[in-house]
Amino acid sequence: MSTKEKIVDAAFGLFSQKGYLGTTTKKIALHAGVSEVTLFRHFGSKESIFEEVIQSKSFLPDLKNLIPKLENLSLKDTLLEIATENIKKLIMKKGAIKIFFSEVDRYPQKVKESHNNMCNALDNTLITFLKSKKELSNFSEEDLIIITKTIWYLIFGYFLDTVIIKNDDINLSNFRKMFSKKIDFLINGIK
Amino acid sequence: MSTKEKIVDAAFGLFSQKGYLGTTTKKIALHAGVSEVTLFRHFGSKESIFEEVIQSKSFLPDLKNLIPKLENLSLKDTLLEIATENIKKLIMKKGAIKIFFSEVDRYPQKVKESHNNMCNALDNTLITFLKSKKELSNFSEEDLIIITKTIWYLIFGYFLDTVIIKNDDINLSNFRKMFSKKIDFLINGIK
DNA sequence: CCATAGTGTAAGTAAGCACTTACATATAAA
DNA sequence: TTTATATGTAAGTGCTTACTTACACTATGG
Helix, strand or coil, rough: CCCCHHHHHHHHHHHHHHHCCEEEEEEEEHHHCHHHHHHHHHCHHHHHHHHHHHHHHCCCCHHHHHHHHCCHHHHHHHHHHHHHHHHHHHHHHHHHHHHHHHHHCCHHHHHHHHHHHHHHHHHHHHHHHHHHCHHHHHCHHHHHHHHHHHHHHHHHHHHHHHHCCCCCCCCCHHHHHHHHHHHHHHHHCCC | CCCCCCHHHHHHHHHHHHHCCCCCCHHHHHHHCCCCHHHHHCCCCHHHHHHHHHHHHHHCCCHHHHHHHHHCCCCHHHHHHHHHHHHHHHHCCCHHHHHHHHCCCCCHHHHHHHHHHHHHHHHHHHHHHHHHHHCCCCCCCCHHHHHHHHHHHHHHHHHHHHHHHHCCCCCCCHHHHHHHHHHHHHHHCCC
């Protein structure tokens, strides 16, 4: 791993745990296993380390790779797979998400942009996919958007509640059990 | 308003916008319209100002006041009223919620505690209420918990997405329209 | 052998921070 | 009038921070 990468990795870990202001260049250097001067020689300032971190650690969800696997599944199983895949992704990117939340006001544009990209990518892929399901063929575009948001909020709400706030680990099989029930309710209604 | 209150209010505003480390005692004093020394005479340290802020600005949702109004409504309208009431509350407490999110790692116990209290209060009131609805009499306790969480995540997810991340204002009538559809799907199913 | 690029150590700088001290002022109760 | 209480101003202390400068070391390629 190059010196630059070591620095970015260390900075990422610290920023996500302690926030931007709670992280010192000294600690970044220490965690990266380099001297503080080296850090400034590579990046010039703490600010530009942060920018590099946001750029390199932000992410787009890649539902596209998942779609082939879903062709022959029922609507319920499909949604369950999508939810599982996404919660895994969220867990992997926990650090980045924490940074986004605590630095929203420091870098409003970047955070907003990144969030919008992420959501749009997710929404579009999911909507396109839902359109192709015969069970949902009678729904309007508008309705599908609402259904998509519903599913997304269920995943995101659970993630924030459990991982970010309670800081518990997610047990994937428990998550699937829970989510499976929620989807049941959504598909069949609670009435 | 007493000097103490002025200080706590100013600190609250700044903490929620800039975070704990991003807020200086100088700025708190300035915003409160008092001198910095006065601030230390009252609280002794920045830390204890923060503690006062968390204590005085944290909140429990009070669904209880709402319940009488809900007696004669349909399940759907009931849930819609509850959601509306809660999103209003969340908006009012936006600042406190922002502080919770950005200071989770600084004060894990307090934030966790506060969050758990809030969620439990909400869950319990809502579950008790749902139990009383005849439409839901055939559901188990476990199912009702899941339904409760589903509703809560829909509200919370929307709030975070719109208010915290996008920093948009919530148009209550739009929210109700959206949420009404989501509840329709939940009650009647999407199949 | 020499030049270059990347690194380390040590020391320091200027600024900002939480917090303190000393002293003056105002108000209101005794 | 005196006294206690709450405030303000001004100055300063000690610490930490991001960032700099100067110099020495090592490895690699020509």
